[in-house]
Amino acid sequence: MTPKISFKNVRKTFDIAGKTAFTALEGLNLDIEDGEFITVVGPSGCGKSTAMNIAAGLTMPTSGQVLVDNAPVKGPGPERGVIFQQYALFPWLTVRENVEFGLQIAGKPKDERRRIADHFIELVGLSDFANSLPKTLSGGMKQRCAIARAYAVNPKILLMDEPFGALDALTRVQLQDQLLAMWSKERRTVMFITHDVDEAVYLASRVVVMAARPGRLHKIVNVDLPYPRTEDMRLSAEFSELRNEVWRSVYHPAAAA
Amino acid sequence: MAVMESENTPESAKGLPMLSRPFGMLAINIVAVVVGILLWGLVTSFGVVGLPTPLAVAKQAVIQAENGLLWSDALASLGRVFTGFALGILVAIPVGFLMGWYKIARAIIEPYVQFFRTIPPLAIIPLAIVTMGIDEMPKIFVIFLASFLSSVVATYQGVISVDRTMINAARVLGANDFTIFRRVIVPASLPYIMVGVRIGLGSSWSTVVAAELIAAQSGLGFRMQQAQLYYDLATIFVSLISIGILGLIMDRIVMAIDGVLTAWQEKL
Ligand SMILES: Nc1ncnc2c1ncn2[C@@H]1O[C@H](COP(=O)(O)OP(=O)(O)OP(=O)(O)O)[C@@H](O)[C@H]1O
Numbered sequence: 001m002t003p004k005i006s007f008k009n010v011r012k013t014f015d016i017a018g019k020t021a022f023t024a025l026e027g028l029n030l031d032i033e034d035g036e037f038i039t040v041v042g043p044s045g046c047g048k049s050t051a052m053n054i055a056a057g058l059t060m061p062t063s064g065q066v067l068v069d070n071a072p073v074k075g076p077g078p079e080r081g082v083i084f085q086q087y088a089l090f091p092w093l094t095v096r097e098n099v100e101f102g103l104q105i106a107g108k109p110k111d112e113r114r115r116i117a118d119h120f121i122e123l124v125g126l127s128d129f130a131n132s133l134p135k136t137l138s139g140g141m142k143q144r145c146a147i148a149r150a151y152a153v154n155p156k157i158l159l160m161d162e163p164f165g166a167l168d169a170l171t172r173v174q175l176q177d178q179l180l181a182m183w184s185k186e187r188r189t190v191m192f193i194t195h196d197v198d199e200a201v202y203l204a205s206r207v208v209v210m211a212a213r214p215g216r217l218h219k220i221v222n223v224d225l226p227y228p229r230t231e232d233m234r235l236s237a238e239f240s241e242l243r244n245e246v247w248r249s250v251y252h253p254a255a256a257a
Numbered sequence: 258m259a260v261m262e263s264e265n266t267p268e269s270a271k272g273l274p275m276l277s278r279p280f281g282m283l284a285i286n287i288v289a290v291v292v293g294i295l296l297w298g299l300v301t302s303f304g305v306v307g308l309p310t311p312l313a314v315a316k317q318a319v320i321q322a323e324n325g326l327l328w329s330d331a332l333a334s335l336g337r338v339f340t341g342f343a344l345g346i347l348v349a350i351p352v353g354f355l356m357g358w359y360k361i362a363r364a365i366i367e368p369y370v371q372f373f374r375t376i377p378p379l380a381i382i383p384l385a386i387v388t389m390g391i392d393e394m395p396k397i398f399v400i401f402l403a404s405f406l407s408s409v410v411a412t413y414q415g416v417i418s419v420d421r422t423m424i425n426a427a428r429v430l431g432a433n434d435f436t437i438f439r440r441v442i443v444p445a446s447l448p449y450i451m452v453g454v455r456i457g458l459g460s461s462w463s464t465v466v467a468a469e470l471i472a473a474q475s476g477l478g479f480r481m482q483q484a485q486l487y488y489d490l491a492t493i494f495v496s497l498i499s500i501g502i503l504g505l506i507m508d509r510i511v512m513a514i515d516g517v518l519t520a521w522q523e524k525l
């Protein structure tokens with residue numbers, strides 16, 4: 001089976017004020033299978049966002065390429081949904097209008113737009129706020145709206161860059177369960193970046209650990225826990241063993257290598 | 258599943274409860290104005306300053322209102338301000354968008370804008386009169402220039418400060434450049450544009466009075482200058498207060514429009 005997303009020797013350098021190029025990403029090779037949920041962890045500045053933006057088509061690699069269904073990524077496309085840490089909702093549109101944004105661009109007729117939007121708004125539990133403006137929503141609600149907006153255009157791939165980074169611990173855990181519930185109902189290939197080792201293990205079937213200077217793939221940790229994930233699993237010995245393994249390879253990459 | 262957060266901040270947490278209500282503010286506004294007029298009356302009735310009393314000014318206003326002079330002057334000034342201001346805004350918004358969106362347009366237009374911005378509009382008046390004569394043209398042109406320059410910069414600032422992530426969010430949802438412009442850049446820069454419009458309106462009023470002082474047959478600024486020749490302080494006051502009131506009303510109208518158009522903004 002061909003992988004859904006395939007990073008082929010992806011390298012990215014940035015010119016800093018004309019001086020020597022800074023290597024943000026050094027020869028990244030990574031295959032993500034269709035329907036897989038992978039998380040990416042690593043120290044700040046190791047190139048996680050850079051890798052994701054290249055897959056999203058928002059940044060061009062210096063060399064190498066990302067293949068989606070065996071075709072090289074040339075730019076953004078609605079088959080790859082992106083969820084940003086800063087929510088990036090359109091503040092002048094209501095929740096429903098935000099969710100309908102991509103559908104409108106896709107040229108869907110009005111009643112179909114409405115039906116699809118309401119379906120996903122309900123899935124993320126925002127039905128009571130469909131006509132509200134983003135300014136009246138809390139951070140967690142904004143992010144749920146952003147998730148519904150990304151899902152609405154029916155992307156095969158979801159790229160999420162620390163989507164729960166700005167949320168409190170309780171909301172974060174609730175949204176993790178909600179995201180997994182949604183993912184099991186509407187299966188997508190997910191690449192999820194996080195700083196939180198617990199979150200990385202809880203969500204993923206594989207945790208990709210990256211290392212910095214230069215940004216590169218360090219290690220892949222398989223999470224052999226079945227879905228659906230539960231609170232009991234989160235508190236289990238297996239979970240904490242995996243968590244420790246990921247933790248060690250993030251914070252002491254040399255020792256764990 | 259749904260997380261229910263309470264978004265209500267208690268009213269008392271925002272400051273004095275009375276003050277946070279609009280009518281509380283309005284009441285204080287009115288009291289402040291009344292006290293100001295009383296003070297003015299007090300000071301002038303003792304003859305401390307050589308100024309007309311509020312009553313004398315009011316009488317003069319009634320006379321001018323009855324013989325129609327007040328209305329024709331106000332209308333003349335208002336017409337000039339509105340024409341110049343509207344033209345300025347109408348040209349400034351597309352030019353500002355052009356500058357913000359295309360680097361080449363920015364490189365071509367920016368030096369001119371920055372250059373003319375350093376010259377106060379009033380300093381253009383002599384040039385405008387010499388080149389355009391003394392009818393309506395030079396006055397409207399100067400007002401146009403004043404409102405154009407202040408709102409073009411605001412529009413351009415608005416476009417370049419649109420959050421990159423918001424543009425990327427539209428792009429990953431399939432939006433092309435035109436859609437991004439129409440559905441993201443335009444609404445996102447609206448708050449900036451409205452700030453420019455307000456500043457433009459202010460400078461339009463300050464310019465019209467100066468323009469009328471130099472060459473006009475009517476208008477509030479012209480009337481003031483006439484009154485100056487006869488030491489007619491009451492008429493000067495009537496014109497001054499009329500300009501203030503008209504400026505205030507127009508500013509409030511712009512603010513009301515702004516309030517509707519940018520109601521989505523997260524204001525502190
Ligand atoms: N546009 C840019 N110009 C110059 N350098 C950049 C640019 N974007 C990223 N970098 C650099 O590339 C490196 C990787 O950045 P990236 O944002 O991918 O890191 P990250 O792993 O997502 O970090 P974080 O966890 O803090 O979000 C950083 O050192 C950053 O300074």
Ligand SMILES: [Mg+2]
Pocket residue numbers: 048049050161
């Ligand atoms: Mg990042």
